[in-house]
Amino acid sequence: MANDNKMNLVILGLLDHEDLTGYDIKKRIDGSLRYFWKGSFGSIYPALSSLEENGLIKRVKSKSNASGRERIVYSITSEGRESLLGWLTESKSSNSLKYETLLKVYFGGAADNVAAIATINEFEKEVEADLAVLRTYKDNLSKVLNERDHVFYYLTVIFGIETYEAYLRWCSEAKRILLDRKYMGNKR
Amino acid sequence: MANDNKMNLVILGLLDHEDLTGYDIKKRIDGSLRYFWKGSFGSIYPALSSLEENGLIKRVKSKSNASGRERIVYSITSEGRESLLGWLTESKSSNSLKYETLLKVYFGGAADNVAAIATINEFEKEVEADLAVLRTYKDNLSKVLNERDHVFYYLTVIFGIETYEAYLRWCSEAKRILLDRKYMGNKR
DNA sequence: GGATTATATATCAATTTGATATATCGTGCA
DNA sequence: TGCACGATATATCAAATTGATATATAATCC
Numbered sequence: 379m380a381n382d383n384k385m386n387l388v389i390l391g392l393l394d395h396e397d398l399t400g401y402d403i404k405k406r407i408d409g410s411l412r413y414f415w416k417g418s419f420g421s422i423y424p425a426l427s428s429l430e431e432n433g434l435i436k437r438v439k440s441k442s443n444a445s446g447r448e449r450i451v452y453s454i455t456s457e458g459r460e461s462l463l464g465w466l467t468e469s470k471s472s473n474s475l476k477y478e479t480l481l482k483v484y485f486g487g488a489a490d491n492v493a494a495i496a497t498i499n500e501f502e503k504e505v506e507a508d509l510a511v512l513r514t515y516k517d518n519l520s521k522v523l524n525e526r527d528h529v530f531y532y533l534t535v536i537f538g539i540e541t542y543e544a545y546l547r548w549c550s551e552a553k554r555i556l557l558d559r560k561y562m563g564n565k566r
Numbered sequence: 567m568a569n570d571n572k573m574n575l576v577i578l579g580l581l582d583h584e585d586l587t588g589y590d591i592k593k594r595i596d597g598s599l600r601y602f603w604k605g606s607f608g609s610i611y612p613a614l615s616s617l618e619e620n621g622l623i624k625r626v627k628s629k630s631n632a633s634g635r636e637r638i639v640y641s642i643t644s645e646g647r648e649s650l651l652g653w654l655t656e657s658k659s660s661n662s663l664k665y666e667t668l669l670k671v672y673f674g675g676a677a678d679n680v681a682a683i684a685t686i687n688e689f690e691k692e693v694e695a696d697l698a699v700l701r702t703y704k705d706n707l708s709k710v711l712n713e714r715d716h717v718f719y720y721l722t723v724i725f726g727i728e729t730y731e732a733y734l735r736w737c738s739e740a741k742r743i744l745l746d747r748k749y750m751g752n753k754r
Numbered sequence: 755g756g757a758t759t760a761t762a763t764a765t766c767a768a769t770t771t772g773a774t775a776t777a778t779c780g781t782g783c784a
Numbered sequence: 785t786g787c788a789c790g791a792t793a794t795a796t797c798a799a800a801t802t803g804a805t806a807t808a809t810a811a812t813c814c
Contacts, residue, residue, distance in 0.1 A: 382762095383800060384666065391673035395646050401762050413790050414668035423764060448763060448808085459676070466677040469684035471666035478604035478659035479571065480725055484581035486718045489646070489654040494718070496657035499707045526750050530674045530682070531662035533740045537668055541737075565702075571769065589793050609770050611795060636778085636794060662802095 382465070382520040385417055385425040390434060390462040395527070397438055400426055400450070410531065411540035413512065426452060434458035483552070491556045498556075502549040509542040570653070573605055574615040578622065578650040578732065581642040585626055588614055588638065588700070601700065601726035614640060622646035671740070679744045686744075690737040697730040 392398055392406050400422050407417045421498045435458050439451040443463045455460075480522055482513035519532045580586060580594050588610050595605045617623045623646050642650075666693040667689045674682035700723055707720040 380713060384664070384669075385800080386670065389713045392668070394673065394676050399762070400759095400764095404762095411669075411672065414663060414665040414672075416662055416664060416802090418804095419744055419764080420766085420803075424800085425688070450760085450763080457584050462673070466670055466673060467681045468682075469681070469688040470688065471670060471685060472663075473665045473667055473689075475601040475602060475663050475665075476604060477571070477661045477663075479661055480722050481572075481576065481599075482654055482659060483649070483725075484599065484602075484718055484719075485582065485614055485654060487715045488579070488582050488755095489651055493655045493657070496655075496674070500657040501659065501661075527675045529743065529747060529750070530672055533674075533682075533743065534668050534672045535807055536739065537736045540732045540736045541729055548728045549723070551724065553715065555721065559658045559714070559717060562717070573769080588792070588795095589791095592793095604771090606773095607794080608796080614771085616762075638794080665814085672760055 383425070385460065386429055386434070387465050388415065388417060388431060389452075390423070390454060390458050390465075393435055393452060394459060394462055397451050397453045400454070403528045410534075413508070413542075414534060418499050426450075429458070432457075434461055491562075493557050495553055498549050498552055499558055503544065505542050505549070507543045509546070512538045512542065513516065571613070573609045574603060574617055574622070575650065575653050576603065576642075577610070577613055577617060578642060578646050578653075581623055581640060582647060584639045585639050587640070593614055598722075600694070601730075602651055614638075617646070620645075663753070677750050680749075681742055683744050686740055688736050690734065693730050693733045697727065697734070700726045700730065710747060 388407065390412070391402060392403055398406070400419070402416070402417060403422055403426075407422075409414060426435070430437065430452070433455055435452045435454055437450050438453040440449070479497055482497045486497075515535045516532070516539060519528055519535060522528045524533060525550055576595065576599070576684045580591055581592055586594070588615060590608070591610055592605070592607060593613075595603060595610075596700060614623070618640070621643055623640045623642055625638050626641040628637070647710065667685055674685075703723045704720070704727060707723060709714055710716045
């Protein structure tokens with residue numbers, strides 16, 4: 379069906395739970411999904427159009443009449459659900475990680491250690507803030523694991539916690555190493 | 567200078583160490599950088615052209631003459647080095663993570679637990695293989711940390727180890743949770 | 755009442771992906 | 785000697801994505 383692009387699948391997955399507008403989808407991506415996924419309006423709206431054209435989703439409400447703000451609510455179709463299921467049962471996945479932070483550390487030899495330490499500090503600050511949020515999510519979800527859907531959300535939350543804690547351990551260790559060698563032969 | 571796209575910076579960082587061809591750059595990205603960065607030929611060659619046009623890099627050798635295979639070796643210029651340094655001293659970085667694995671787990675409620683477990687198993691297998699490689703890198707680098715450049719490489723390697731170990735802990739825990747609830751209310 | 759923020763869709767240039775095309779070089783092996 | 789195969793090497797393309805911007809209405813705050 380050639381609908382194997384990632385945004386299509388994110389949309390199908392979200393619509394499988396509830397009807398949503400493009401704007402709602404963006405909020406979900408920036409909310410629950412933010413610890414393992416990213417996406418922008420520039421890919422959401424074209425994906426919605428293409429999915430609708432192919433009959434995988436349909437619009438259920440669209441109020442652009444009279445004095446109403448335009449608002450297009452989409453719903454998944456049975457074809458869409460089928461496509462989602464096909465994707466979920468392919469166990470092969472491709473994960474794309476691009477850490478600008480690590481890139482700066484890798485090339486850090488071209489500047490002094492202070493620059494690399496500042497980069498790590500900035501990263502550490504963000505991770506600490508996110509980790510605090512993830513921990514409250516975990517506490518709340520722990521109480522409702524009797525509902526099946528919550529279990530899957532819970533699994534992604536503990537993934538975030540596990541990896542963010544790893545980030546923090548690395549930040550400490552990396553800064554320690556850089557400080558220990560602060561005056562080590564610097565080209566500049 | 568508007569040369570703030572990511573591939574430009576990867577290229578400048580790599581050329582700061584040694585002269586390289588586009589193909590060499592791809593090998594470095596798929597080699598030492600692969601645990602925290604990705605990039606394809608389709609972005610490397612256009613970036614090389616644009617960097618050359620703007621005087622941040624220059625070609626030092628180019629053998630397309632007579633019976634020679636075409637081979638364009640690039641070198642960084644002082645303007646390029648300046649641009650690299652400017653980027654390295656901006657501590658703000660943007661990290662883009664897209665785990666298809668986690669997306670499938672998050673939407674896992676639409677299929678049975680077996681599908682999610684298979685997805686996790688596949689991920690676990692790849693992580694284990696990569697982790698073994700990272701550990702040998704670490705062992706080898708540990709012996710040469712007296713050279714400054716090795717320190718920065720070492721830091722990215724221990725980042726990989728720390729996060730990959732976190733992935734494996736999560737895989738075990740996630741599978742345990744899913745197996746415990748294997749027969750929990752499945753829509754299908 | 756006026757300012758600001760949230761809701762909402764849409765588009766654009768620039769970048770990136772993933773695939774494909776093309777051609778040469780080096781190595782193993784039969 | 786030939787020839788198949790993998791590595792080297794550049795380049796391009798459609799499709800997807802980013803990050804920004806434009807436009808407009810609704811809700812909230814002071």
